[in-house]
Every structure is written in structure tokens, then in C-alpha cells.
Amino acid sequence: MHPRLVEIPFIHFTIWCFGPMMALGFLVGLALANRLARRAGLDPAVIMNVTRYSLIIGVIGARAFFVIHHFDLFRGDLAAVFAIWRGGLEFVGGVIPVIIFLFFYMRRHNLPFRKYLDILAIGLMMGLAFGRLGCFLNGCCFGKPANLPWAVRFPYRSYAYISQINPDPKRDRPEPQLNMPKSEYLSFFDQNGKWYPKPLDQLSDARKHDVTKGRYRCLATHPTQLYSAASALVICAVLYLLWRRGACGPDPKPKLARPGSTTAMAFLLYGVARFVIEALRDDNPYEFARLTISQITSIAMVALGIVLLILLARIGPPLERIRE
Numbered sequence: 001m002h003p004r005l006v007e008i009p010f011i012h013f014t015i016w017c018f019g020p021m022m023a024l025g026f027l028v029g030l031a032l033a034n035r036l037a038r039r040a041g042l043d044p045a046v047i048m049n050v051t052r053y054s055l056i057i058g059v060i061g062a063r064a065f066f067v068i069h070h071f072d073l074f075r076g077d078l079a080a081v082f083a084i085w086r087g088g089l090e091f092v093g094g095v096i097p098v099i100i101f102l103f104f105y106m107r108r109h110n111l112p113f114r115k116y117l118d119i120l121a122i123g124l125m126m127g128l129a130f131g132r133l134g135c136f137l138n139g140c141c142f143g144k145p146a147n148l149p150w151a152v153r154f155p156y157r158s159y160a161y162i163s164q165i166n167p168d169p170k171r172d173r174p175e176p177q178l179n180m181p182k183s184e185y186l187s188f189f190d191q192n193g194k195w196y197p198k199p200l201d202q203l204s205d206a207r208k209h210d211v212t213k214g215r216y217r218c219l220a221t222h223p224t225q226l227y228s229a230a231s232a233l234v235i236c237a238v239l240y241l242l243w244r245r246g247a248c249g250p251d252p253k254p255k256l257a258r259p260g261s262t263t264a265m266a267f268l269l270y271g272v273a274r275f276v277i278e279a280l281r282d283d284n285p286y287e288f289a290r291l292t293i294s295q296i297t298s299i300a301m302v303a304l305g306i307v308l309l310i311l312l313a314r315i316g317p318p319l320e321r322i323r324e
Contacts, residue, residue, distance in 0.1 A: 017134060017137040017138060018134040018137065018138040019134075020134075021130055021131060021133055021134025021137065022130070022131050024130050025126070025127035025128065025129065025130030025131045025134070026051075026055060028126055028130060029051075029123035029124055029125075029126045029127030029128075029130075030047070030127075032122065032123045033047045033051065033119050033120055033122065033123030034047050034048070036122060036123070036240075036243070037116075037119055040115065040119065042112075042115060046109075046111060046116060047116070047120070050105055050116070050120070051120070051123075053101065053105075054098045054120075057097050057101050058095070058097070058098045060094075061093045061095075061096065061097040062090050062093045063081070063093075064093060065092065065093020065094070066090045066093065090294070092297045092301075095124075102116070102117060102120070114259035115259045117263045118239075118243055118246075118260065121239060121262055121263045121266040122236055122239045122243060122262065122266075125233075125235045125236035125239060125266065125270070126236045128228075128229075128232040129230075129236070130229075132225050132226070132229035132232060133229050135225040136223065136225035139154055140159050140225075140283070141225050141228070141281060141283060142154065142158075142159055142282060142283055143222025143223060143224035143281050144221060144222055145164070145177060145219040145282075146221055146222045147220070148220075148222070150223065151220035151223070152220060152223045153217065153218050153219070153220045153221070154218050155212075155218065156197070157196070158218065159283070160218055160282070161178075161218045162194070162196060164176060164177040164178040164218060164219055165177075165178050165197065170285030171285060171286055177219060178216065178218070180211075184207065185197040185198055185203075185207070185211075185216075186198070187199070197211070221282065222280045222281075224277055224280050224281045227277050228273075228277055231273040232270075232273075235269045235270055235273065238265070238269060239265060242257060242261065242265055243257075243262045245257040246258060246261065246262070258312050258313075258315065261308075263308070264304075264305045264308035264309045265305060265309070266305070267301045267302070267304050267308065268301070268302050268306060270298075270301060271299065271300075271301030271304075271305060272298070274294060274298045274301075275294075275295050275298040278292055278294045278295045278298065
């Protein structure tokens with residue numbers, strides 16, 4: 001975990017790692033999408049135009065979804081709603097409005113919606129991998145405690161640490177995972193009754209040892225951010241191979257390589273991966289039947305992907321020649 005990238009001296013302005021990693025992911029994903037567009041005989045300028053607008057719409061949608069979902073975090077500090085550089089974006093909340101925007105944009109300019117969307121889906125998965133690395137540096141989207149060789153231990157007062165020393169009724173957890181005495185470490189309670197420990201520099205040497213190396217150090221957790229980054233890269237590779245089979249393969253195209261199939265597979269694969277990884281995360285509250293909102297939307301994404309694949313397989317080669 002390394003949330004701060006650099007602090008500018010004299011003005012004491014901090015550049016957080018999450019924002020630059022998100023920007024890097026956007027640039028890498030855009031570069032990949034542009035290259036694939038040229039390969040497919042499509043106009044890279046269209047990719048540039050739609051991604052510019054999609055970035056704005058996606059960030060607003062992802063942030064709005066996060067704020068609505070975690071509104072308790074912003075009570076009494078509404079200005080924090082706009083501090084996106086510190087993390088707090090819900091991927092699904094950004095994808096839905098972007099797809100709606102792309103549909104109307106492509107129709108207005110008489111462009112092949114499915115072909116461009118396939119390319120953007122591949123670039124999106126590549127960009128998401130970098131974004132999840134930003135989550136790891138930021139310490140958000142953390143996993144459940146785990147006794148595994150690759151489990152990671154976040155520092156004192158991190159998001160994972162604060163979660164572990166508090167009960168979490170929204171995750172059916174009546175007791176804290178880490179029994180740390182409030183009387184010795186308490187700094188303050190927030191408006192929801194969650195307590196926060198004192199900064200490290202306010203502790204005695206013995207207590208510093210306890211919270212960094214001793215009995216009250218953070219429990220090791222699943223590195224779910226890294227799982228998410230790795231799964232995004234794998235999905236990106238699978239989508240690329242599927243897209244390449246359609247773009248460079250035989251004519252008529254195989255049923256799973258027709259325009260739009262790559263996007264449908266993106267819904268299906270990402271939905272499955274997110275559902276599984278969400279089961280290992282420990283930050284999002286349960287909404288229904290011990291499922292988080294991300295797992296519920298993942299089920300919907302998998303269903304949508306399957307339906308789209310069936311519909312696209314039934315369209316057949318003749319209809320593919322009709323301009324979308």
C-alpha cells in the first residue's frame with residue numbers, strides 16, 4: 001500500500017497514486033483500442049472522440065454509484081464526494097451510462113456500433129487492470145483475512161485495518177476481527193459509531209510495536225485488488241483472441257466471433273470474475289441473500305452476456321452485412 005505518490009513541497013499538495021494509475025490505465029487502454037481500430041479498418045479518430053467523452057461520463061457515473069452505495073461515508077462532508085483522486089469508483093456504475101452514450105453516438109454518426117464496442121471492450125479491460133493496481137496502492141477494495149502465502153498485510157490505520165477493528169453489521173459481523181482495546185488507542189468515533197485509532201506518531205514505542213509487528217497488527221488479507229488486475233488482463237487476452245478470430249478469420253465468421261460477440265463475452269467473463277472476487281472482498285455491505293450489489297449486478301451481466309451471445313449467433317451472416 002502506497003496511497004501518496006508525491007507531496008509537492010512548500011504548497012504541501014499531495015498527488016495520490018489512485019488518480020495517476022487511473023489515468024495511466026486510460027492511456028494504455030486508449031492506445032490499444034486505437035491500434036485495434038486501425039487493424040480492423042475503422043477510424044481511430046472515432047475511438048479518440050468517444051473515449052474522451054466516455055471518460056467523463058464513466059467517472060461521473062462510477063462516482064455517483066459509489067456515493068449512493070456508500071452515502072454514510074459522506075455525511076457531514078459532502079465536499080469529499082468530489083475527491084475521486086483518493087479512490088471510490090464503482091466500475092459497473094460507470095459502464096452502464098457509457099454504453100448508453102456510445103449507442104446514441106454511433107447511431108447519430110451512422111457508425112458500426114458493435115464493431116467499435118468490441119474494440120473498446122478490449123481496451124477497457126486493459127485499462128481496468130491498471131486501475132485495480134491503483135486500488136491496491138490506495139488500500140481500498142480490500143479482501144477478507146486469509147492464511148495464505150500470498151496474503152498481504154496492510155498498514156496501521158488503513159481501510160482494511162479500520163474495518164478489522166470494528167464490527168460490521170452490514171456484513172453480518174457483530175464482532176471485530178481484531179480485538180484492539182479502544183481505551184488505549186481511541187482517537188474518535190464517526191457519526192456511524194465506527195471508531196478510529198490514534199495516528200502512529202501519537203503512540204508510545206511499545207504500542208507502535210503492537211500495531212505494526214505485535215498482537216494488534218493488521219490481519220493478512222486476500223489481495224483482491226491484484227486478483228482483479230490479473231483477471232482483467234486474462235479477460236483482455238481472451239477478448240483479443242476472440243476479436244482477432246472474427247476480424248482476421250474466415251468469412252462467414254464463426255458464431256462466437258461475429259461483431260458484438262466480444263462485448264457479450266466481456267459481460268459474461270467480467271461478471272463471473274467479479275462475482276467470485278467479490279466473495280473474497282470484505283468492504284462492500286450485503287444487500288440481499290448475503291450478496292453485495294456488485295454480485296447482484298454481476299449476475300445480471302452474466303445473464304446479459306449469455307442472451308447477447310445467443311441472439312448474435314442466431315442473427316446469421318446475411319444480417320451482418322447490414323450496416324449497423
